Amino acid sequence: MIIEENKIVKWSLISVSMVFLSVMLVLPLVFVVKTAFEKGLPTFWAAISDKYARAAIWLTVEVTVITVIVNTFFGIFAAWTITKYSFRGKKLLSALIDLPLTISPIIAGLIFLLTFGRQSFLYPILHDLNIKIIFAVPGIVLATVFVTFPFISREIIPVLASQGKDEEEAAALMGAKWFRIFRTVTFPHIKWAFLYGIVLCTARALGEFGAVSVLSGHLRGKTNTMPLHIELLYQGYDFTGAFAMSAILVVMAIIILILRNILEYRGKRKLSEKGAK
Amino acid sequence: MNAATLIKENINDVKDEDSNIYVELKNVNKNFGDFKASDNVSFKVKKGHLVGLLGPSGSGKTTILRILAGLETADSGDIFINGKRVNKISAQKRGIGFVFQNYALFRYQTVFDNVAFSLKIEKWDKKKIRERVHYLLNLVGLAGLEDRYPNQLSGGQRQRVAFARALANEPQLLLLDEPFAAIDAKVRQELRSWLRELIHNVGITSIFVTHDQDEAFEVADQIILTNHGKIEQSGSPYDIYINPQTAFTSKFIGHPTLIKNLNTLRGFGKTPDNIEAVVRPEFISVARTDEKFQYSASSDKGVVVDAYFRGAVIELHVKVGDNIFVVNRQLAEGRIDVGESVYIFISRVYLVNALKAQTYINEALKQKNEVYII
Ligand SMILES: Nc1ncnc2c1ncn2[C@@H]1O[C@H](COP(=O)(O)OP(=O)(O)OP(=O)(O)O)[C@@H](O)[C@H]1O
Ligand SMILES: [Mg+2]
Numbered sequence: 001m002i003i004e005e006n007k008i009v010k011w012s013l014i015s016v017s018m019v020f021l022s023v024m025l026v027l028p029l030v031f032v033v034k035t036a037f038e039k040g041l042p043t044f045w046a047a048i049s050d051k052y053a054r055a056a057i058w059l060t061v062e063v064t065v066i067t068v069i070v071n072t073f074f075g076i077f078a079a080w081t082i083t084k085y086s087f088r089g090k091k092l093l094s095a096l097i098d099l100p101l102t103i104s105p106i107i108a109g110l111i112f113l114l115t116f117g118r119q120s121f122l123y124p125i126l127h128d129l130n131i132k133i134i135f136a137v138p139g140i141v142l143a144t145v146f147v148t149f150p151f152i153s154r155e156i157i158p159v160l161a162s163q164g165k166d167e168e169e170a171a172a173l174m175g176a177k178w179f180r181i182f183r184t185v186t187f188p189h190i191k192w193a194f195l196y197g198i199v200l201c202t203a204r205a206l207g208e209f210g211a212v213s214v215l216s217g218h219l220r221g222k223t224n225t226m227p228l229h230i231e232l233l234y235q236g237y238d239f240t241g242a243f244a245m246s247a248i249l250v251v252m253a254i255i256i257l258i259l260r261n262i263l264e265y266r267g268k269r270k271l272s273e274k275g276a277k
Numbered sequence: 278m279n280a281a282t283l284i285k286e287n288i289n290d291v292k293d294e295d296s297n298i299y300v301e302l303k304n305v306n307k308n309f310g311d312f313k314a315s316d317n318v319s320f321k322v323k324k325g326h327l328v329g330l331l332g333p334s335g336s337g338k339t340t341i342l343r344i345l346a347g348l349e350t351a352d353s354g355d356i357f358i359n360g361k362r363v364n365k366i367s368a369q370k371r372g373i374g375f376v377f378q379n380y381a382l383f384r385y386q387t388v389f390d391n392v393a394f395s396l397k398i399e400k401w402d403k404k405k406i407r408e409r410v411h412y413l414l415n416l417v418g419l420a421g422l423e424d425r426y427p428n429q430l431s432g433g434q435r436q437r438v439a440f441a442r443a444l445a446n447e448p449q450l451l452l453l454d455e456p457f458a459a460i461d462a463k464v465r466q467e468l469r470s471w472l473r474e475l476i477h478n479v480g481i482t483s484i485f486v487t488h489d490q491d492e493a494f495e496v497a498d499q500i501i502l503t504n505h506g507k508i509e510q511s512g513s514p515y516d517i518y519i520n521p522q523t524a525f526t527s528k529f530i531g532h533p534t535l536i537k538n539l540n541t542l543r544g545f546g547k548t549p550d551n552i553e554a555v556v557r558p559e560f561i562s563v564a565r566t567d568e569k570f571q572y573s574a575s576s577d578k579g580v581v582v583d584a585y586f587r588g589a590v591i592e593l594h595v596k597v598g599d600n601i602f603v604v605n606r607q608l609a610e611g612r613i614d615v616g617e618s619v620y621i622f623i624s625r626v627y628l629v630n631a632l633k634a635q636t637y638i639n640e641a642l643k644q645k646n647e648v649y650i651i
């Protein structure tokens with residue numbers, strides 16, 4: 001043992017962590033839920049079944065689903081490309097994938113605003129084609145996809161990289177085509193990492209505020225996602241409404257957290273089974 | 278016999294020769310960056326032969342195999358399989374069985390599914406697949422392990438699964454990359470003879486990579502020797518062993534020792550000064566000075582400076598002039614100890630220059646007026 005077991009140190013460290021986590025994380029969550037139900041269940045129900053609230057919930061779910069689907073495909077493509085081929089600019093591509101993690105979401109929003117907004121040279125073309133991106137749902141989806149892009153690919157890349165390409169080559173030599181190789185040989189390896197990536201991506205997509213805020217235009221019932229709706233309610237001093245919506249996000253977050261832990265556990269177990277090799 | 282029939286027969290000969298060739302590489306080059314992994318590689322393999330691709334680590338053996346399989350594209354040169362140029366044909370369509378060095382079994386599939394993989398791609402019907410897989414698993418001695426996953430098998434068993442999988446859809450060409458490298462010596466020995474027998478029974482043209490000479494000599498019908506991306510020599514094991522053609526071959530095969538001042542030794546007086554020469558233990562016989570020795574008239578006297586007991590043989594290091602020769606003496610011939618004086622007789626050496634190697638037989642063994650330089 002590197003650190004000598006000292007009971008006092010050990011327990012004081014544990015208590016400090018516990019207190020810190022309680023104050024920082026648990027207490028606020030409890031407070032959110034408590035405030036949401038303060039005025040009784042009917043008020044809570046009214047707050048979340050209100051027309052705009054329902055629209056916000058629905059939009060959030062819609063955006064999240066699209067985002068996860070898009071990022072699943074691009075995440076897998078990117079991870080596959082980076083790990084299975086060698087080409088010029090591979091390092092650059094790998095670095096670009098991380099860009100959304102390092103850029104502030106507000107700036108991400110502004111980038112899209114500049115790319116597709118009125119100032120952009122693309123705007124007349126889009127306008128002629130009758131495509132609305134800024135202050136519309138496509139803008140929100142774009143922003144969310146951008147912000148959550150790294151989550152899936154970053155989870156898969158290490159697994160794919162450690163696996164090498166022998167199994168794929170063996171499959172190819174037996175006549176298997178790309179998709180079959182992916183489905184029967186590659187995918188089982190990345191399954192758990194992939195699901196884990198989806199969970200993280202979902203969590204982030206549900207809660208994304210900054211980038212979406214810039215691009216949404218805050219049209220009630222049209223382009224307001226849950227986080228934007230919560231802000232709106234809060235600024236209108238409707239605390240019950242704000243906290244009721246927050247409570248839903250909190251519950252979703254907790255469900256995701258549980259899923260995350262299950263996946264992590266299963267993934268680890270798979271890993272230790274493989275370790276038997 | 279007139280000239281016309283003679284020519285005709287010759288043409289037939291050529292045809293026969295060519296139709297017997299199953300694999301041919303012609304002037305194949307492959308660079309990784311500016312590193313030459315394959316340098317003008319050419320060789321032919323006869324149909325049904327088991328060929329050993331032998332060479333030191335990094336000499337380009339795996340590269341040759343991968344080019345042949347279509348996993349790597351040659352920068353230039355032609356690859357023929359069964360008379361057809363396959364450069365443009367993808368790995369998927371070459372119909373080659375491949376056993377990877379680390380087996381590359383599908384980790385998340387059972388033994389059954391691993392072996393059945395190619396059959397499913399070829400859309401065999403379920404019953405036929407089951408029969409074929411069971412036949413193969415019986416063949417490789419793994420019946421009953423269908424439902425195991427690769428990580429539940431021993432190294433030797435995995436090797437056999439890889440082998441069964443590679444054979445499943447009856448490929449005409451089988452490539453094996455160091456198939457026994459990861460297996461312990463005892464099992465390796467067993468698997469070697471098993472593989473040789475199996476391949477000859479199935480009658481499939483096979484090329485296997487190894488850097489173990491003993492393995493190559495024991496198993497192969499033909500040996501192709503690689504070094505620095507080049508083919509040094511190709512031929513029957515006997516030929517490679519007894520007639521090394523290049524400096525590398527003569528120094529790589531067997532356990533050669535370098536000889537200084539060859540022409541000071543008896544029987545080699547006619548060789549030029551300062552020529553480089555090597556000799557292998559099996560070409561040296563040894564006798565105590567008091568023993569009756571067939572070649573005593575043309576043998577050199579020396580002193581044993583080291584002796585190692587190797588079981589069946591005793592390895593003696595005998596100092597003669599500036600040279601120390603390694604000699605093996607059968608245990609049954611009686612022991613010789615360090616410090617004893619002995620006679621050694623060298624029957625054959627290889628003269629080496631930068632490019633070529635030449636066999637030189639002891640003068641005492643040559644008959645008058647005959648040239649023995651082979
Ligand atoms: N993808 C690659 N990129 C760069 N260099 C490579 C690549 N593959 C092989 N090489 C180089 O080519 C040379 C030949 O490699 P190869 O794998 O064919 O050797 P080998 O004879 O199979 O060696 P070993 O017995 O160690 O397996 C080596 O020096 C290796 O470093
Ligand atoms: Mg190799």
